[in-house]
Amino acid sequence: MAAERSHGGPGEFSEMYLSALPSKKFYNDMTKNYEDLSNYSQQCEQIIVSKNNNEVKEICKKYLRYLEKNYTLWNKVISGYDVCILLNYWIYDTLTGIYGPENNSDIINIAFSNLQLVLGYLNVDSTKKSFYERCKPNYEMFKHKDWDKRKELYEYYIDYTTIKQQSDIFDKQCKNFYEYIEGKKSLYKHFQDLCISDSSSCPKFYDECLSYNPDSVLRTIKCHGQIVSERAAAEADAKPPDVQHDPVQELGSEPDSSSTELKEGNSQIGKKVGHSVLGVAPVLLTATALYRYTPIGSWIRKLRGTNPNSINDMEGFSTYTQESGDMFSDNTGNYISYQPI
Structure with missing residues (x-):
C-alpha cells in the first residue's frame, strides 16, 4: 500500500487524485500558455468572428500547437483511446465557455468552422497529414443536444483504468473513487435508454464503454463490501425502533374484531326478537x-x-x-x- 498524505475534503481529493486521470491531464495540457504559442499567431490571424475574436484565436494557437507537438499520440492502439475525440470536445467546450451554452449555437458554429478553415490552409508534411485530417473539428460530434454527456462518458471510459488502479493503491481514497464511479450510473442509464429507443443516435464509442458500467465494476472495487455494510448499518440505525406491545393489554383495550362482530350480531337478533x-x-x-x-x-x-x-x-x-x-x-x-x- 502506498503512503498517503493527510488530505481535506472532496476538493483536495479532486486536485490530488483526479487530476492524474488521462482526460484531466489532457485538458490541463491544452490550457497551458506555452511560450511558443506565438509561433502559430500568423495562421490564426485568419480567424474572424463577431465577438471574442482574440479568445478564439488563442484556442486556434493551442489547437495547432498540440497537433504539431503530439501527433505521435494519435495512434489509438498506442494511447488506448482516440485523442482526436478529446481534442474536439476540448475545442467545443471551450467555445461554449466563452459564448455561453444558451442561444449561441450559431456563433459557436461559426468559430468552429473558422478553425476548420485554418487547418485547411496549413502546409503539412505528408507523414502527418492523415493525423491532421482525423483531428479536424468535427461537426457531427455536436449535432446532439446531449453532447456534454457524451463528452463525460468518453472521459470516464479513458479514465477508468487509472481510477481502478488508484482505488487499489490508496486505501484511504477507495471510498472517494467508489463514489466517483457510482456517480456515473445516471450517465449509463441515459445512454442505455437512448440506444434502445434510437440506435442511430447512440455514441459510436458506446459499445467500448459497456464494460465499465458502474453496475458491473463497483463490486470489483476493494472497499465494496465495507461500503455496502456501512450503508446497511446506517439505514438500519435510521429506522425508528419497533414499539413493544403487551399482548394482555392489547386484548383488553382492543377487543377482537370477530367477537365484536358476534356481539353486534347477537344484539341485532335480540332487538329483532324483542320487536x-x-x-x-x-x-x-x-x-x-x-x-x-x-x-x-x-x-x-x-x-x-x-x-x-x-x-x-x-x-x-x-x-x-x-x-x-x-x-x-x-x-x-x-x-x-x-x-x-
Whole structure:
C-alpha cells in the first residue's frame, strides 16, 4: 500500500487524485500558455468572428500547437483511446465557455468552422497529414443536444483504468473513487435508454464503454463490501425502533374484531326478537280475552270438546262476579262484554 498524505475534503481529493486521470491531464495540457504559442499567431490571424475574436484565436494557437507537438499520440492502439475525440470536445467546450451554452449555437458554429478553415490552409508534411485530417473539428460530434454527456462518458471510459488502479493503491481514497464511479450510473442509464429507443443516435464509442458500467465494476472495487455494510448499518440505525406491545393489554383495550362482530350480531337478533314479541303481545292478549271471557270462547270449547272442569271454573267465575255485584247494569248475562282493543 502506498503512503498517503493527510488530505481535506472532496476538493483536495479532486486536485490530488483526479487530476492524474488521462482526460484531466489532457485538458490541463491544452490550457497551458506555452511560450511558443506565438509561433502559430500568423495562421490564426485568419480567424474572424463577431465577438471574442482574440479568445478564439488563442484556442486556434493551442489547437495547432498540440497537433504539431503530439501527433505521435494519435495512434489509438498506442494511447488506448482516440485523442482526436478529446481534442474536439476540448475545442467545443471551450467555445461554449466563452459564448455561453444558451442561444449561441450559431456563433459557436461559426468559430468552429473558422478553425476548420485554418487547418485547411496549413502546409503539412505528408507523414502527418492523415493525423491532421482525423483531428479536424468535427461537426457531427455536436449535432446532439446531449453532447456534454457524451463528452463525460468518453472521459470516464479513458479514465477508468487509472481510477481502478488508484482505488487499489490508496486505501484511504477507495471510498472517494467508489463514489466517483457510482456517480456515473445516471450517465449509463441515459445512454442505455437512448440506444434502445434510437440506435442511430447512440455514441459510436458506446459499445467500448459497456464494460465499465458502474453496475458491473463497483463490486470489483476493494472497499465494496465495507461500503455496502456501512450503508446497511446506517439505514438500519435510521429506522425508528419497533414499539413493544403487551399482548394482555392489547386484548383488553382492543377487543377482537370477530367477537365484536358476534356481539353486534347477537344484539341485532335480540332487538329483532324483542320487536317481534312486542308486536305479537297485543294480539295474544286480545285472543286470550275472547277465548276465556266471551261467548266466542264457549262456542270454541264446545266445538273442540274442552275439559268440563275448565267450563265449571268459568261458570264459577261468572257466579262470583254476580255475587259481588252486577258488572252490567242490564243484567243481560254472566259474561264480559267484548270491547275491541
